[in-house]
Amino acid sequence: MPTSLLRPLPAALRAALATALTAALALGGAPAAAEPSPAGPGSAEQSPAEQSPADQSPAERIAEGLRTSPVYVDPSLDAALPEEQRTELAARIEATGKPIYVIVVPLVAGDAWGGEPEQLIGAVHDRLGADGSYLASELGSMSWITGVDYGTETEHQAADAAQAVSLDDDVDDTSLSAMFTRTVEIIDAGTGTADYERESDELSAEADGWGGASLPGTGGGSSGGSLLPWLVAGGAVVLLVAGGSWLLVRRRRAPVAPRLVAFDNADQARRTELRAEVERELVDLGERLAATTLSGGDARAAADHSAALDAHHAAGKALDGADDTADLAGARVLLHLGEDLLAAAQARDGGQKVPGQRRHCFFNPLHPTSTRPVIWRAVGTSRKVKVNACTDCAAAIKGHRAPTALPVRHDGERVPYYEVPAEESVWSATGYGNLTTDSADLVRRVLRGDLRRD
Numbered sequence: 076m077p078t079s080l081l082r083p084l085p086a087a088l089r090a091a092l093a094t095a096l097t098a099a100l101a102l103g104g105a106p107a108a109a110e111p112s113p114a115g116p117g118s119a120e121q122s123p124a125e126q127s128p129a130d131q132s133p134a135e136r137i138a139e140g141l142r143t144s145p146v147y148v149d150p151s152l153d154a155a156l157p158e159e160q161r162t163e164l165a166a167r168i169e170a171t172g173k174p175i176y177v178i179v180v181p182l183v184a185g186d187a188w189g190g191e192p193e194q195l196i197g198a199v200h201d202r203l204g205a206d207g208s209y210l211a212s213e214l215g216s217m218s219w220i221t222g223v224d225y226g227t228e229t230e231h232q233a234a235d236a237a238q239a240v241s242l243d244d245d246v247d248d249t250s251l252s253a254m255f256t257r258t259v260e261i262i263d264a265g266t267g268t269a270d271y272e273r274e275s276d277e278l279s280a281e282a283d284g285w286g287g288a289s290l291p292g293t294g295g296g297s298s299g300g301s302l303l304p305w306l307v308a309g310g311a312v313v314l315l316v317a318g319g320s321w322l323l324v325r326r327r328r329a330p331v332a333p334r335l336v337a338f339d340n341a342d343q344a345r346r347t348e349l350r351a352e353v354e355r356e357l358v359d360l361g362e363r364l365a366a367t368t369l370s371g372g373d374a375r376a377a378a379d380h381s382a383a384l385d386a387h388h389a390a391g392k393a394l395d396g397a398d399d400t401a402d403l404a405g406a407r408v409l410l411h412l413g414e415d416l417l418a419a420a421q422a423r424d425g426g427q428k429v430p431g432q433r434r435h436c437f438f439n440p441l442h443p444t445s446t447r448p449v450i451w452r453a454v455g456t457s458r459k460v461k462v463n464a465c466t467d468c469a470a471a472i473k474g475h476r477a478p479t480a481l482p483v484r485h486d487g488e489r490v491p492y493y494e495v496p497a498e499e500s501v502w503s504a505t506g507y508g509n510l511t512t513d514s515a516d517l518v519r520r521v522l523r524g525d526l527r528r529d
Contacts, residue, residue, distance in 0.1 A: 132348065133180075133187050134195075138202035141176050145169065149180040160252035167256055171263040174207025175233075177255050182212070187348075192221035200225055201443050208233035208262050210255060220254055222262075225466060226445070233258075236267030242274040349403050353394055356410050360387050364417060369424045379420035382515060386413035389521040396526050401483050401492050401502055404440045408507045409521065411435070411444070412514060437462035437509040438491070439481040451478075462509045501525040 140147040145168045148156050156164075156179050168175045178199060188194040192211040200209060206226030210233060212219070219241045222233030240258045261267050364384055369376050390409035397403050415432040422429045436442035437451075446463040449472050468478035480491035483500075497504035501520050504510075508517045520526075 134198035134202045137178060137180065137199045141199070141203055145175060146177045147179065151181055152179050155179060155251050164252060164255055167259055171259065173263060174205060175259055175262060176207055176209045178209065178211040179251065193223060196221070196223045210237055210258055212251060220258055222258065232262050232265060232267040235271035236261035239267060239270035239274045349400065350397070353403055353406050353410065356407070357390055357394060360410055360413050367417065367421065369420065373423045376420045376423035379416045379423060383413045383416035383420060385522065386416060386518050389518045392521055393526060399483065401481060404481060405502050405507060408435055408440050409518065412518065432514060434463040435507050435509070436465040436468055437506050438464060438468045438478040440507040441481065442468065462506060
C-alpha cells in the first residue's frame with residue numbers, strides 16, 4: 076500500500092482495525108460503525124467561575140481554560156504540546172484576530188465524549204458560549220486534526236483546513252504544534268475548502284488504478300464487485316473493498332456539530348452526571364423564583380412569573396419520572412423555559428426590554444440553543460414541517476443529509492424520538508415545544524400527566 080495514503084497509525088488504531096476486519100470477515104459483512112457516547116448536555120447556567128473544580132464537568136474546565144488562552148492542553152499531554160509551543164500557537168491565533176480555539180485532551184473510547192472530537196468540541200462550545208473555529212486532535216492520535224465551525228462567515232473552513240493538513244504528508248514537520256499552526260494559517264487565509272479539495276484529489280489520484288492486496292477468502296483481483304465502506308476505529312479509517320481488493324484510506328469527516336446521540340446506550344456514570352446537572356439547575360431556578368419579588372405594577376410580569384413557576388413544577392415532574400435521556404432532555408427544556416419566563420417577568424417589572432425565549436433544536440434539544448427556523452422534509456416523504464434547528468442540523472438539512480436526532484427505544488428498536496407515535500410520547504407530540512407557538516403547551520401537557528402513557 077502506498078505510504079502516502081496515511082500517516083503512521085497509532086498502535087491503538089492498528090489494533091482496532093485488525094479486530095474490526097477479523098470480525099467482519101467472520102461475519103461476512105461490513106462492521107457497523109461504533110455509536111458515539113454522548114457529549115455534555117446544553118450549557119449550564121451557573122458560571123464555571125462560581126463552581127468548585129470538583130463540581131465542574133470536564134467540558135466546563137476546558138471552557139474555563141479557553142477564557143484565559145485560546146489553547147487548552149490537558150496536563151497529561153503537556154509533553155505533546157509544551158508550554159513554549161503553546162505560547163507561540165496562542166500568539167499566532169491572536170494575531171489572526173479570529174476566534175480560534177485549540178483543544179488538546181486525551182480521547183479514548185468510553186470517555187465522556189466516546190473518543191469523538193466532534194462531541195468534545197460541541198460540549199466545550201456549549202459551555203464556553205463563544206462562536207468560532209474549534210480544533211482538536213482525534214482519538215488520541217497526533218496525526219489527525221478535527222475542526223468544527225460555529226457561526227463563522229466561511230462555513231466549514233475549520234473542518235476543511237484541519238482535514239487538508241491531516242491529509243498533507245508533504246509537511247516536513249508533523250508535530251502537533253506544526254499541524255495546529257498550519258491549520259490556523261489556512262483558516263486565517265480562508266483557503267480551507269480549496270486546500271482540502273486539492274489534497275483529496277491528490278489522494279484519489281494516487282488510489283486510482285491501484286489494486287492492493289487480496290483479502291483472505293475473497294479471491295483477489297480488482298475488477299467487478301461493488302465498493303463497500305468498512306467503518307472502523309471510530310470512523311477515522313475506511314476500508315474500501317472492490318471485488319477482492321482492498322485499500323486503507325482516511326475518510327472525510329462531515330463538518331458537523333457534536334453528535335449528541337446514543338444517550339440511552341451511554342454508561343450509567345454519564346447519565347448520572349446529566350441528571351445531577353439538571354438537578355442543580357432545578358434547585359437554582361427554584362431559589363431564584365422564591366427570591367423574586369415583583370412590584371406588582373405590570374400584570375404581564377406577574378403572569379410570566381406564574382408561568383415560570385409552572386414550568387419549574389413541570390421540570391420537577393419530568394425529572395422525578397425520568398428513566399432515560401429523552402426525559403432528562405425534556406426536564407432541561409422546561410427549566411430553560413422557566414428561566415426565560417423569569418427573565419421576562421423581571422424585565423417587564425423593571426420596565427426593560429424583554430429578552431426572547433430560547434428555541435431548542437427539534438432534532439436533539441441537547442444540541443446548542445442557537446437555532447433558526449428551517450423547513451424539514453424527512454427522507455422518503457413529501458410532507459414538510461417548519462422546526463427550529465441548531466447550526467449543524469440546519470447544515471445537514473441544507474446538504475440533504477439526515478440530522479442527528481436524539482434516539483429512544485421503541486418496540487425494541489432505536490429510533491429518533493420524534494418517530495414514536497404522539498399518543499405514546501409527550502416529547503414526540505410536541506417536538507420538545509417545537510411544534511406549537513404556545514410555549515405553555517408543553518408545560519400543561521406534563522402537569523396534566525401526559526409524561527407517562529400506557
